[in-house]
Amino acid sequence: MKLSFLCGFTLAIALLLAACGGELSNSSSDAARSIQASGAGFCTPVKGKEPQGRVVTSWKTAPGDALITHPISGLTVRQSFAPHWAGNVVRLRLSNRYSSLPVTFTNIHLAEESSPGSANMVPNTACRLAFNGQPSLTLQAGETVVSDWIAYPVEAFKRVGVSFYAPGLTPQVTRHLNANEVLYLSLPGDYSASESGSMFAPAPEGYTANFLVIEALEVLAPNNVNTVVAVGDSITDGSDSTTAFLSGQGSPLVATDQRYPNHLQRRFLQVGMPFTVANAGIGGNELLRDGWLPQFGKALLARFDADVLQTQGASHVLVMIGTNDFGNPKPGQAPTSEALIAGYKELIAKAKNAGLKIILGTIPPAEGTVTELIPVLHGTAAARVARDEANAWIRSQTMSDGVVDFERCLEDKNRKGFLAPEFNSGDNLHPNPAGYAAMADCVNLNLFERQQ
Incomplete structure (x- = not known):
């Protein structure tokens, strides 16, 4: 999806509230609704200095190992979860902590899940994340990275999906065993920006239904x-x-x-x-x-x-x-x-x-x-x-x-x-x-x- 580079008034208000510890509703803030309705600031990278405010963890899983190879080479991975805390500015933490090999991903998208456990995403909610301004990244063995901050409103228990494409061989991928979620793998190709889940199939639960690479979603929050x-x-x-x-x-x-x-x-x-x-x-x-x-x-x-x-x-x-x-x-x-x-x-x-x-x-x-x-x-x-x-x-x-x-x-x-x-x-x-x-x-x- 095309990113808006207009830093809207709504985003400025959200950042100001986060910096000053102002009250932000954790159900559906006015700022979040305004960003979604108008598009002002939506998907905008937050450039320059580290955004001011309290960085908290809205969702997390703990990586466990990288020994089981998932068949994701040349495929798109789609996995979803429920944030716990609302925010208008977010970043994603990725981990290759337990792999002995580097792994490359591209076109990592965040979108709103259409319904719990579905491969479909809500139309016009997908934003591509960047890492040091780039759409692709190579995670070295043992490395953990965070994406650039982006204006993207999330709400508590309003589930989101993360999709990414693995263009090359991925003999090892750091994972969390047994996500208790549906992991989707696509047909060959890059479908990371697609709102449709028609090109995805669920991985067998208990075999490959694990969290892959993703470790945390972090948000800017009031200081308290x-x-x-x-x-x-x-x-x-x-x-x-x-x-x-x-x-x-x-x-x-x-x-x-x-x-x-x-x-x-x-x-x-x-x-x-x-x-x-x-x-x-x-x-x-x-x-x-x-x-x-x-x-x-x-x-x-x-x-x-x-x-x-x-x-x-x-x-x-x-x-x-x-x-x-x-x-x-x-x-x-x-x-x-x-x-x-x-x-x-x-x-x-x-x-x-x-x-x-x-x-x-x-x-x-x-x-x-x-x-x-x-x-x-x-x-x-x-x-x-x-x-x-x-x-x-x-x-x-x-x-x-x-x-x-x-x-x-x-x-x-x-x-x-x-x-x-x-x-x-x-x-x-x-x-x-x-x-x-x-x-x-x-x-x-x-x-x-x-x-x-």
């Missing part, structure tokens, strides 16, 4: 807005992957934004608290050791700096981790509760040294875990004892800035250690959408209100 980083394993990430295996039905999480960080964001918006929630969960992740499969990510202690401390606008971190330390099959003995507690203490020190508030969540119930062809040990006597000991310490300690008792909120009142039936996805480990909503309801928002 902060980012809460929710970090952990598949329960933070929002996994419900075994529901289809047990019931024959597709995952209800796909494109419906039912993860617990999504529900926590809705609570902040409902009460008007100036926080945006960034999801840094990775399925299979552990606190102390790298995941027993590479796609389960580096140990949280190892990835904390990149995935939490470097998240734009971060003021708080909400941690829930440990079930996989005790329950995943791997060579060597599972850690003791004492070792996990020492890891929690190290996380607390990392957060506080960086000036962040840290809130610890207890490990949810995991008795009777069922998985798809993979034996896991969440329900063994040793795992049960270690989990109980770790949770007892979390509840009693005063080192963190607060505690969320996820275990008690999700536990079956009649069967200790089991998920309540109304919160169970079917595998006895991952909550269903109602369970994820219950997790968000379990968070005392006063923990954040007192610490602004």
Whole structure:
């Protein structure tokens, strides 16, 4: 789409409000509506100095690995997500963190998704992003970059799509395992600017339905807005992957934004608290050791700096981790509760040294875990004892800035250690959408209100 280079009055007002900490509605600001209606400033690059204002993370995922090759050479990739915080000036963060090879992309477009999970984009909403003024970029091995700032209004939970073309060979692509979204791949060719999804087909869920390259959408916000980083394993990430295996039905999480960080964001918006929630969960992740499969990510202690401390606008971190330390099959003995507690203490020190508030969540119930062809040990006597000991310490300690008792909120009142039936996805480990909503309801928002 042709870019407008007229810096409209509306954009100037939006930038002024962001710089001064003015009130911007997070549902549908007048500035955003005006930009969309008139076209003044829409898609305009914000040139010159770094725009003034608070940079916060409106959406995030955590890269995990780059070992699985996706068939995207010569194809267009289209993937969508829901921003958590509104803004009129945005940029996109891309990561090649775990690849050992460079990768080139071109014509990266941001557009409004026509309906949740659709490959179709809303007409006349596509804007091409630039990187140092150029439409193409080559991400070197291990490199993370951000696009140039652009005038593009986004709203909370008004989903957007990112499309890009991979013109050359892409033997390795950094990804986030199991996006709980529909990843679309095109027929050969560049369809990044196309509003139609007719040239795209969904990648098989559970095989290649991952986030590729994209890491965060960042927005300019009033100065009082902060980012809460929710970090952990598949329960933070929002996994419900075994529901289809047990019931024959597709995952209800796909494109419906039912993860617990999504529900926590809705609570902040409902009460008007100036926080945006960034999801840094990775399925299979552990606190102390790298995941027993590479796609389960580096140990949280190892990835904390990149995935939490470097998240734009971060003021708080909400941690829930440990079930996989005790329950995943791997060579060597599972850690003791004492070792996990020492890891929690190290996380607390990392957060506080960086000036962040840290809130610890207890490990949810995991008795009777069922998985798809993979034996896991969440329900063994040793795992049960270690989990109980770790949770007892979390509840009693005063080192963190607060505690969320996820275990008690999700536990079956009649069967200790089991998920309540109304919160169970079917595998006895991952909550269903109602369970994820219950997790968000379990968070005392006063923990954040007192610490602004």
